[in-house]
Amino acid sequence: MPVIPGLNEGQVLNAGSPVPIASPEEARMQGNAVARLGGAATELGDTLNQLARAESNRRLRVDKELASQSAEQTILGEYAGTVAAAPIEGDRTGAKQIEGFYQRSAVKIEEQAALIEDPDVRAAFTIEARKNMNEYAKDLFAKELVKRSKQTDTLNKKAISGFGQMARHNPKDTELLMQKAELYIEDNPDIPASAKAEQQLAARKQVLTDSVNGLVDRRNYEGAISLVEKFGGGVYTSEEKDKRRNDITTARFQDVNRELGGLYKMEEVFTKNRKKKASDAMSMHTESLKQAGTDPFARAPIIKAIENDPLLSADKKSALKGEKSFSKGQDDLYDSTIMKDVIRTGDYQSASEKIFDDRGSRVSPQRASEMVTRLNSLKEKMMNDPNFTSVVKTGEKYIRAQANQEALAPMSNAERKTYMDKVERTVEDYYKQVTTNPKVDAKALATGLVRSNLDTHPDIPRQSVGELAQTRDRIVQETLAKKQQGRLTREEEREATKKLQGIHKRMLEMDKGAD
């Protein structure tokens, strides 16, 4: 209870700390939102502006590049035209052209720059164009040097090649042309002194090689080899010299082989054609005779045509005419037997009578007439030369002695038989020739027949035509292989050539024999 009633006046009023009633930040919110809207719009505009500026810059750059390229093309086009037209003699290194290019480029750049309105673009173009021109010029300078150098080389090579061509056509002038080529290089101011010796050697080599090749082309292999021997010493290394020699020998062998092959082929074709023609002629005459029948008037011209036909042998003519057929072998055997008897007995009278009796029955009439003629001259010889008979007999013995054990041992039975037949044919041939021409040296004849028929090529195996062809190919291959390996001596080379010729000859003989 208050001390004095009524004095209690209630709660004390307290103002406290002052507080704001409005929030300035909140008050700003609306305005800030509007400001942010404006800011966003500005940013959008800025972005668009940047895009537009980028596009504009790009176009500007493209325009600038195009302008620059166009100017470069104009300048370089003019330069290329000038360089192409410039004579090489006046500016072998291209230095003058490059200098001119620099000067013209500077003028051209100024001209092109003057066409550009925008000063920024103009300045940029000028700087860039000069830079590009410099780069281009440096590149061109290097290229031009190489180009000019190549042109000079080409001209030199052409000149040396000219000497080589001349040497190819005139190998006897090889030495002179080699000297000329050397002089050309010596006097050529475009060839550095340090390179002259090397190029002179190369030139000598080229001239010599061309000359050698020219001789090889003409199949003058000996000449080519002697040229290599004569001048190759100072031009080729020993390896090159060997190689050249080997190449020439190889070419020679290939040539021989090719030629032999060609000859054989030609002979073969010729023989076939001849057989075919003979066969056709036989058919034609047979048909004509058949049509003529037995009428002697109709047959007469046909018989005459048969007799005059060079394609037909006497046997075939006889056969066609209806006469008894006599083969060449039969006639030869008869001829040989009679003539041997004559030589052995000296009784040519009996022989003459026998021939008369056998005419048309054991020997063909033609051969019989021929034998009688020979018998007369034989008679004369035997009367005049008492040694004739013994000499002829010795020749026969010599021929028969070829069929000795040593020759027959390596042969098969079939080969042996063929060889023995050949010996017999040689004897027959011998007698025929001796009796046909009794004045002949019988000993020399026998030796010659043996050499050509029986013992001409003792080192060539006695084989069939096909086997001989294989042997020939094998010899060629082996010889070429040796040649390529550098192991072929001159002696071997000559021997191989001789063998090949022997094989070829034997093949022709066998072919004729088979005919």
Added chain:
Amino acid sequence: MPVPLALMAAGTAIQIFGQYSANYSQAQAEIQNAQFYKEQADFAWQSSIRQANIASREYEARKGAQISAFAKGGVDMSGSAASVIADTLSARSEELMAIERKGQIEFKLARSRGRQAEGQAALLQDPIYNATQAGATALTNYAAYKKG
């Protein structure tokens, strides 16, 4: 006029308007606050006077009661009785001084905030301030446009 430039110009205008609008709204809020701070200061002043009066009257009543009590008890008003009365008077004086001091501080605080709010409002409404701000915005956007 290119679209980007037009867009940027419009955006800048809106931005400036927004900034001005924000300034205006904030200024109004600041003015309201200043007004209220002023009222709060007045209230603090009047409240302290009232509280001092109440305290004075209470001490007067207490002193009267003490004197009456001493008189009723036949106590001489000298010596310790006089000392008690003197203490009461001294306490009254201290209490009144404290109340007055507190009132002054509250008054000054409210007044000070009121003046700050008034100053802020005046600044936000100042045409030069707004023009400067708008100019800065416009210049910044123009620079961005040019920079592209």
